[in-house]
Amino acid sequence: MTPPRQRPRRGGSQSRSSKSASGSTKRSQPTRTVGPDAGPEVDVHDPDGVRLQKLLAAAGVGSRRQCETLISEGRVQVDGVTVTELGVRIDPLRQVVHVDGDRIQLDESRVYLAFNKPLGVVTSMNDELGRVDIGDYLSGRSERLFHVGRLDADTEGLLLLTNDGDLAHRLQHPRYGVLKTYLAQVPGPLPRDLGKRLRAGIELEDGPVAVDSFKVVDSQPGKALVEVALHEGRKHIVRRMLAEVGHPVISLVRTQVGPIRLGDTKPGKWRALSSAEVSALYSAAGM
Known part of the structure; x- marks a missing residue:
């Protein structure tokens, strides 16, 4: 007599193994890939949102x-959830998106500008003393913009402007060590070991640099x-440092902040950062 065929047990070892490797995914409900240490599934789909691919293309x-x-x-x-379904909708104002590890800014109200501050212009949006300030060069814009850090009136060059307060704060915080690069004209000749001394550090009245x-x-x-490139943000730091080693600054231009370069932007002019530059700024700020 032929023994009856056994039905496979529901939830058997093979089924559990398969589910453990790939995780369950409902339509339009992307989840984290389930692994040995994975937490609960997370649904990032917002039925009232905008299709993800549409937002990425617009960005x-x-x-x-x-x-x-x-x-x-x-x-x-x-x-933080890997999405593989094309029907997913999200809220661009609330949710954070990364592509290949780079953050993508989807909020179209956000503004990111690279401004070439001219010599003699005060780093202020509305100077109380009535001096020429950077706000005078942005009178046609309606957004409330922040300047990321400062440049002295007698220093020219790259100044980042944005209405993204979180990013502006991160870029200025010493913890994230965002590099600033300057070109300085100084009296010569220079001793051969000047670079070595500056890299080793020198002592100023408010601490070493x-x-x-x-x-x-x-x-x-x-x-x-x-x-000169350094991540310090103390007041007049480049001028004080070079003066301390016997080469006071004649003229000073900031040419780069993190991954953003001044390039050929003319003094008094600004340009909008590309989406790739904005993503690079987020990476530099650890966001």
């Missing part, structure tokens, strides 16, 4: 089709052009 990540491919390949995360990098860009009789 300049790529065409709608390219963004759909990024989602399908598991390269897009929403609030050390540069992250130093190089001589040009040298002429009686003067030299040097590039």
Whole structure:
């Protein structure tokens, strides 16, 4: 007599193994990939939101089709959850999106500008003493913008402007060590060990300071052009540091903040940062 065929047990070892490897996913309800240490499934779908691929395309990540491919390949995360379904909708004002680990700003009200502050202009949006300030160069804009850090009136160059308060705070905080790069003209000649001394650190009245990098860009009789990079943000730090080693600054230009370069932006002019530059700023700020 042939023994009766046994029905597979529900929840058997094979089923558990398969589920453990891939996790269960309901339509339009993306979840975290379930692993040995994974927490509970997280649904990031907002039925009242906007389709994810549409938002990514509008943010300049790529065409709608390219963004759909990024989602399908598991390269897009929403609030830390990898999304692979094309029907997902999200709230761009509330949820955080990363593509290949880079944060994408989806809020179209956010503004990110690179401004070339001219010599003699005060770092203020509305100077109480009536001096020429950076607000005078932005009179056509309606947004309430913050300047990320400051430049002295007698220092020119790159100043970041944004209405993204969280990012502005992070970029200025010493904890995140965002580098600022300057070109300084100083009296020459320069001793050969100047860079070594500055990298080792020197003592100022408010504590020690050390540069992250130093190089001589040009040298002429009686003067030299040097590039200094440091993450310090103390007042007049570059001028005080170079004066301490016997080479007071003649002129000073900030050329870079984190990954953002001044480039060929003319004094008194500004340009909007690209989506790639904004993502790079978020990365530099650890966001």
